[in-house]
């Protein structure tokens with residue numbers, strides 16, 4: 160990961176001062192670097208140790224960072240990674256444009272690896288991520304959203320980049336299609352679990368630990384699994400309170416909604432759904448021989464469900 164960080168720093172450079180300033184602002188704020196870890200762990204698990212793994216690990220972190228810059232503008236968020244978002248500090252236009260810089264720099268870097276399959280995986284993934292965001296936009300303020308449609312959004316907007324990261328490790332190692340798909344399956348399931356937990360922490364979490372504001376999803380009228388499950392389990396009157404909050408995107412009702420969400424067990428049920436996803440992820444690892452990297456991937460799946468930030 161130190162090598163990945165070195166590549167990230169080196170490739171951030173631009174002759175344009177504002178790009179340097181904003182991209183360093185967001186990258187220096189840290190982040191868990193989960194997606195690059197997947198590239199490294201899968202390539203190690205399959206015996207690949209060439210320098211391309213550092214380049215591609217940095218690529219997926221750049222794509223992730225570009226999506227965060229864009230997402231915080233779309234969501235009008237003002238806190239991320241424990242500090243003001245780039246849009247709060249530098250404005251929407253600068254944030255979107257620096258997101259474009261990071262996204263296109265990522266494409267320059269992946270071309271340098273000179274493997275058509277790598278380009279294919281990442282071109283497909285970024286396209287699906289954008290589709291996921293647009294689907295989510297279409298689902299805003301819809302209290303009748305089906306759980307299956309919610310799951311499709313999170314598979315697209317979040318799990319797809321986890322899937323691509325895991326798959327790239329396998330591609331670098333020259334794995335056959337079956338093995339590549341098993342690695343991708345782990346990434347997809349882990350990413351789904353990760354977003355399920357992200358959505359539950361928006362109700363259960365603590366803003367300072369999380370580094371972003373809790374209750375943001377409700378403010379935006381985003382029908383996430385904790386709310387969908389609470390509506391299924393609540394009384395008629397309580398269901399109306401949640402429906403109204405989703406339709407209006409209002410946050411005044413947050414304390415009452417939190418108590419409904421808690422009392423109905425919707426948060427435990429969401430965490431349980433995440434745990435089931437990680438069981439699926441771990442089953443995919445049976446395709447890999449035992450190794451330090453494989454054990455780390457098993458551990459990562461536990462941490463993804465237990466996490467509080």
Ligand code: GRG
Nearest residue numbers: 190191225226229230262285289292316317357
């Ligand atoms: C630029 C390709 C491109 C697309 C733009 C806005 C958008 C389309 C996509 C946004 C997708 C998005 C933000 C999904 C949420 C993913 C998510 C769970 C982010 C938080 O990830 P962590 O917790 O963040 O790994 P850290 O801060 O640890 O890096």
